Amino acid sequence: MAIFRWGQQTWDPFRDLEREVDQLLASVSLSFQGLRVGRQYPPINVYELENELLLIAELAGAKPDALEVTVAEGVLNIRGRHNGPEGVADDKYRRQERPRGVWQRSLPLPDRILEDRMSAEFTNGVLKIRLPRGAATQARQIQVLDGSTEEAPAPPPSEAT
Amino acid sequence: MSTELTRSPEPPPPPDETGVDPNVVFTPPIDIFETEAGLVLLADLPGVTSETLELQVQDNKLTLFGRVKSPVPPGARVIHQEYGVGHFLRSFILSDEVDHERITAKLTNGVLEVFLPRAPKSQPRRIQVAIE
Numbered sequence: 001m002a003i004f005r006w007g008q009q010t011w012d013p014f015r016d017l018e019r020e021v022d023q024l025l026a027s028v029s030l031s032f033q034g035l036r037v038g039r040q041y042p043p044i045n046v047y048e049l050e051n052e053l054l055l056i057a058e059l060a061g062a063k064p065d066a067l068e069v070t071v072a073e074g075v076l077n078i079r080g081r082h083n084g085p086e087g088v089a090d091d092k093y094r095r096q097e098r099p100r101g102v103w104q105r106s107l108p109l110p111d112r113i114l115e116d117r118m119s120a121e122f123t124n125g126v127l128k129i130r131l132p133r134g135a136a137t138q139a140r141q142i143q144v145l146d147g148s149t150e151e152a153p154a155p156p157p158s159e160a161t
Numbered sequence: 162m163s164t165e166l167t168r169s170p171e172p173p174p175p176p177d178e179t180g181v182d183p184n185v186v187f188t189p190p191i192d193i194f195e196t197e198a199g200l201v202l203l204a205d206l207p208g209v210t211s212e213t214l215e216l217q218v219q220d221n222k223l224t225l226f227g228r229v230k231s232p233v234p235p236g237a238r239v240i241h242q243e244y245g246v247g248h249f250l251r252s253f254i255l256s257d258e259v260d261h262e263r264i265t266a267k268l269t270n271g272v273l274e275v276f277l278p279r280a281p282k283s284q285p286r287r288i289q290v291a292i293e
Contacts, residue, residue: 043243045241046239046240046241046242047233047240049236049237054237058208058244058271059271060270061270085203093194094194097190097191097192099190099205122270124208124270125205125209128232
């Protein structure tokens with residue numbers, strides 16, 4: 001009598017014989033997760049709006065106060081930890097697909113991001129980081145001096161900042 | 162070949178209020194573990210709220226369907242994508258050993274927790290044999 005059935009497989013958590021089978025399948029699903037290690041966690045999407053970039057990461061199960069978002073030298077770092085349910089022994093699992101453990105990602109920020117005005121919010125398992133953009137700087141002409149002359153280069157024309 | 166259209170082009174699909182393609186659904190990752198009282202099912206449903214989650218038991222099938230809303234305003238341009246945004250759907254067959262009437266669920270930080278209590282073992286019932 002199966003509690004759950006996925007495809008052709010049957011599970012009966014209340015019988016030892018099928019528990020063996022289940023553990024076998026659990027190891028299969030673990031190796032499947034192993035294949036996904038190459039994929040970075042959490043997955044991140046970046047969107048462009050008129051005045052800002054929006055960075056969105058799916059982080060179901062994270063706790064807002066345990067999320068660490070830092071910016072240093074143009075690199076955004078996010079890190080956190082997914083704890084499994086407390087007090088559940090490994091052999092009690094019939095299925096274990098959800099990510100677990102410590103994760104971290106570093107992303108170089110594009111130019112013109114106003115780092116001091118960045119903000120982050122975490123709602124329903126979705127982390128949203130706003131990256132406001134500064135105004136585009138004017139293209140500035142750089143005078144090319146003739147290096148063959150011995151004269152000291154003329155100071156560039158003063159420019160109001 | 163004639164470029165004349167013999168019929169007008171199909172109208173664009175009506176905009177979904179969620180801003181998410183309704184034809185794309187994702188299978189959420191789940192954990193299932195056993196406790197003394199029954200089974201606990203955890204499913205990662207980022208972006209789903211209790212208002213947009215449908216959890217249904219029909220016959221012996223438990224179905225979860227979580228709608229998500231696009232996290233960005235319309236007109237946002239994707240410049241980097243590592244995951245697709247879409248609704249979540251997954252269903253399970255329950256056995257008689259789960260008490261269908263007492264299933265409870267809660268949603269916290271995008272994680273659905275469903276408690277599937279073990280049905281009480283039916284007591285052997287004595288059947289009176291009528292003596293003719």
